[in-house]
Amino acid sequence: MMNENWPDDAQPASENNSQASEEIALPEPLDLRPEYQEMPELPSLDEPTEFLIKGENSPPLLSSPDITATQTQLQQLVATSLADLEAQRAGLIREIEKLERRRERIQKELKQNFVGASQDLAIRIQGFKDYLVNSLQDLATTAEQLELIPTIPPTPATPTAAPETKGTAKLHLAEESFxxxxxxxxxLIEQYRQNPNYYGPAWQLRRTFEPIHAERVETWFFDLGGRGALRSMNSRLQNILVAAAIISILxxxxxxxxxxxxxxxxxxxxxxxxxxxxDCLGITRTxxxxxxxxxxxxxxxxxxFRADRLEQDDYLPLILIDDSQESVxxxxxxxxxxxxxxxxxxLRQPKSGGLDFFE
Incomplete structure (x- = not known):
């Protein structure tokens, strides 16, 4: 019944399809123009290619002239920098040499100034050291003589009799047998005046001996008998020269x-x-x-005290008194x-007392 109600133009699908397959024919090949037919084939992805796939924002590649110019500029920059460094190095070397010369000059000046400035101080310190050593040695000698346990000493002889006799026996300066x-x-005095020996043995006078010095020595030996005072000369060094001549003779x-x-x-x-x-006698610190x-x-x-001990030990003491002593x-x-x-x-200052000897 349903087939009866279909319109005249309506046919079953199977019938329409069979008819369409009979009526539709295959299309003919496209007739392409010659320029499209001759297009080269695209290279395979497996083969190397020179094409570079770039994004839209990628910068363009530099050309050969630009690369050459950049290399030239870099070389110039490196050369300029090296030249500046060499100049700085040379300048630093010059500064170092200048500073070294200045250091050597300063060290030399410091050495000279230090030696000159410290000489007087060293002399004073050495003199004070000698004084301390002598004082301590004398103190030790005195301590050795102390008697911690009191004893009854034997009756001593007259203390001045023996030294005077001994001294008179040793040196007859005022007797006729002299x-x-x-x-x-x-x-000896004439030898010191006319033929001074500047390189002689120790304890022999080595300095120029003037007539004024010889006169003082003769006065002490022949007029004072080896025991008295002479008028001080212009300087302590002159007094030391006179004393050195007397020591040399004795x-x-x-x-x-x-x-x-x-x-x-x-x-x-x-x-x-x-x-x-x-300096005058050629002796040393020892x-x-x-x-x-x-x-x-x-x-x-x-x-x-020391002179008394020396006489007891059969030595002959010679006492020299500096002109700074106001009394004896x-x-x-x-x-x-x-x-x-x-x-x-x-030139002498007032003094409270004492005994002085003058020429």
Whole structure:
């Protein structure tokens, strides 16, 4: 019934399809134009290609001229930088050399200035050191003589009798039998004046000896009998030269038996005596000390004590008194050989007391 109601033009689908397949024919091939037919084939993805796939925002590649110009600029920049560095290096080398020369000059100036400025200080310190050493040695000697356990000593002989007799026996400066010794002294003084030996042995005078110095030495030997004071000369060095000549003559007579004891009121003056005798007699520091050829004292009591000990040990002490001493300790007058230098009367300061010797 349903088939009967269909319209005339309506046919079943199977019938329509069969008819359509009979009526539709295959299309003919396209007739392409020659320029499209000759297009090259696209390369395969497996083969290398020179094409670069770039995004829309990628910068364009540099051309060869641009690359060459950039390389040239870089080379110029490197060369300029190297030149600047070389210039800076040369400048630094020059500055370093200048600073080194300046350092050497400063070191040299410091060395010279330090040596010059510290010489006086070193002299003062050494003089004070010598004074301390002598004082301590004298103190030790005094301590050895102390008797901690009191005992009844035997009755001593007269303390001044033996030294005076001993000194008189050793040095007959004021007796008539002194003629032979006087000639010998005159000969030595003349030798010091006319033929000074600047490179002679130690304890022999090595400096120029003027007539004024010879006159003082002769006065002390022949007029004062080796025991008294001479007028001080213009400087301490002149006094030391006179004393050195006397020491040299006495050493010629008594050799190592002679011991020189020097008294001054300050370490500086004692240092002047030490350096002066070293220069005039050619002796060294080892010749100074309480048990050596020359001893330095700042205390008259310590000097007198040491001189007494030397006489007990069969030595002959020669006492030298600097012109800075305004008075003479009486205890030193018991010894046979004494030389003091008295300053000019108008230059002396007032003093409370004491005993002075003058020429």
């Amino acid at each position: 003629q032979e010794e006087a000639k010998r002294i005159q000969k 050493r010629d007579f008594y050799d190592d038996t002679l011991r020189v004891l020097i008294l001054a009121d300050s370490p500086e003056r004692l240092g002047d005596w030490r350096r002066g005798l070293q 010749d100074f000390g309480p048990d050596r050829g020359v001893a330095l004292f700042e205390s008259a009591d310590a000097l007198a 300790n009486l205890s030193m007058l018991q010894f046979p050989l004494l030389l003091g230098f008295a300053p000019e009367p108008q």
